[in-house]
Amino acid sequence: xxxxxxxxxxxxxxxxxxxxxxxxxxxxxxxxxxxxxxxxxxxxxxxxxxxxxxxxxxxxxxxxxxxxxxxxxxxxxxxxxxxxxxxxxxxxxxxxxxxxxxxxxxxxxxxxxxxxxxxxxxxxxxxxxxxxxxxxxxxxxxxxxxxxxxxxxxxxxxxxxxxxxxxxxxxxxxxxxxxxxxxxxxxxxxxxxxxxxxxxxxxxxxxxxxxxxxxxxxxxxxxxxxxxxxxxxxxxxxxxxxxxxxxxxxxxxxxxxxxxxxxxxxxxxxxxxxxxxxxxxxxxxxxxxxxxxxx
Numbered sequence: 001x002x003x004x005x006x007x008x009x010x011x012x013x014x015x016x017x018x019x020x021x022x023x024x025x026x027x028x029x030x031x032x033x034x035x036x037x038x039x040x041x042x043x044x045x046x047x048x049x050x051x052x053x054x055x056x057x058x059x060x061x062x063x064x065x066x067x068x069x070x071x072x073x074x075x076x077x078x079x080x081x082x083x084x085x086x087x088x089x090x091x092x093x094x095x096x097x098x099x100x101x102x103x104x105x106x107x108x109x110x111x112x113x114x115x116x117x118x119x120x121x122x123x124x125x126x127x128x129x130x131x132x133x134x135x136x137x138x139x140x141x142x143x144x145x146x147x148x149x150x151x152x153x154x155x156x157x158x159x160x161x162x163x164x165x166x167x168x169x170x171x172x173x174x175x176x177x178x179x180x181x182x183x184x185x186x187x188x189x190x191x192x193x194x195x196x197x198x199x200x201x202x203x204x205x206x207x208x209x210x211x212x213x214x215x216x217x218x219x220x221x222x223x224x225x226x227x228x229x230x231x232x233x234x235x236x237x238x239x240x241x242x243x244x245x246x247x248x249x250x251x252x253x254x255x256x257x258x259x260x261x262x263x264x265x266x267x268x269x270x271x272x273x274x275x276x277x278x279x280x281x282x283x284x285x286x287x288x289x290x291x292x293x294x295x
Contacts, residue, residue, distance in 0.1 A: 014038070029069035035076040039088040039095070074104065081112060081120070090119035097123040101131025110139070118149055125151050129158055137162060141169040144184050145176075156184055160191040164199055171203050179212040186215050190222030201230055205237045208254075209247050216250035224257045231258055235288040239281065245274040251284070263290045 173185035207219035
């Protein structure tokens with residue numbers, strides 16, 4: 001059974017083995033206690049990681065493991081994740097991430113992707129982003145709802161690339177009571193619209209009428225990105241739905257950037273500020289008439 005005798009020597013032996021820079025006594029790579037010591041080695045001091053230690057322990061060493069040592073390391077890492085101290089858990093997940101998105105590692109990553117410790121959760125999510133398991137749509141939609149850190153951003157990036165298969169889940173999120181969740185869903189739809197995805201039109205119009213100004217605003221950006229095809233449906237929706245200050249602000253933003261500009265200039269002037277007035281509806285009605293006449 002492995003026992004470390006001195007921190008400095010322990011690290012020096014690992015680093016020398018990893019880099020091949022000198023002859024050292026064979027490390028006990030098939031000993032779970034050795035790997036636990038690796039994970040518990042103080043790679044962080046006062047919240048800052050030691051790059052030199054990281055290179056020796058986390059990266060190069062991985063490349064020189066045989067399958068048996070890899071399996072021992074993986075099983076020890078899982079044990080540490082289940083009950084180790086925060087620094088050791090982070091190091092265990094980072095070492096697992098070095099293996100890449102294998103079936104076994106992806107199963108571990110799915111389990112710990114929502115961990116309260118971002119140092120554990122982020123590398124787990126990175127593995128899932130790289131590996132894209134079969135349930136990726138549901139997994140990343142759930143992450144978009146449940147996390148409030150960089151993982152939500154990562155999930156949004158992936159969902160925006162998924163396209164139409166993610167559409168039902170995003171539409172469902174537009175009805176969430178939390179405006180932040182609705183904003184995230186709308187932002188994904190807008191990013192899809194920026195790629196010319198016309199199937200985002202109806203959900204973006206729904207979000208355009210959201211009570212939250214931030215949601216309505218990002219929806220307006222998406223509708224502008226869709227181009228001329230979005231102009232008539234957007235104006236019709238304004239005439240059908242009750243006008244709110246949130247929608248007025250979004251309409252002002254939309255009309256400032258929508259084309260043709262000559263048609264939307266009167267709408268922009270009529271929607272300055274946030275007051276709901278009959279002049280807004282008159283301007284919208286006139287713009288719609290002009291657009292429909294132009295065919």
